[in-house]
């Protein structure tokens with residue numbers, strides 16, 4: 001059996017043990033994870049080589065990951081910028097036109113290489129502690145990138161209940177909870193998905209905007225009114241889903257939406273995935 005699959009099964013076992021421990025309280029969960037650390041060898045989530053006990057990546061992969069995370073990005077759409085291209089609030093050549101309803105983007109890196117591999121591992125192999133690390137890194141990125149910004153609410157980009165049922169893991173919801181705790185801000189769930197839509201990644205770029213139109217609604221507008229909101233998602237491709245979610249929040253009275261994502265699919269890859 002490939003090592004990654006073994007690691008995935010090990011992670012699912014870790015997840016099952018951790019879930020049981022959560023019911024018994026935080027102390028029990030921590031103890032259970034330490035026991036699992038002793039029983040299972042630590043394997044790098046990217047290259048599958050052995051690594052330090054309790055760590056999720058080997059030193060080489062940490063170096064590669066941090067190299068990706070330090071790449072500059074466009075603050076309006078989140079696309080990776082060349083080293084010599086200035087980050088401008090009026091956008092870059094890759095920005096969609098018209099510009100999206102969210103005002104700015106904070107991201108960890110491009111959806112490629114080590115970061116892409118890690119996000120897929122979190123999504124499909126439930127690498128819970130790796131997701132916690134990524135969430136902490138994104139929290140630090142928000143604080144470092146926008147040190148003078150005042151936010152009122154952290155809010156996940158909602159997944160339709162049918163997709164949550166089939167996928168089981170809702171990364172946006174888990175990331176939002178970690179970020180809200182890290183920034184000591186309230187976590188909001190007022191934004192809801194009212195329509196099940198085809199998966200954006202499987203659609204041509206031209207159909208993505210219409211696919212998500214009217215997909216969201218706000219319940220409990222009083223908390224939204226005048227609020228500066230951090231909308232959290234795991235990955236953004238063209239930004240169409242986050243754009244529609246932001247439009248819904250602004251119509252409900254939010255003053256501003258900032259998009260925070262683990263990764264942005266850079267435009268060349270987004271076009272490739274849509275067959276354009």
Ligand SMILES: [Zn+2]
Pocket residue numbers: 044045046047048049057058059060061062
């Ligand atoms: Zn590695």
Ligand SMILES: [Zn+2]
Pocket residue numbers: 074075076077078079091092093094095096
């Ligand atoms: Zn841009």
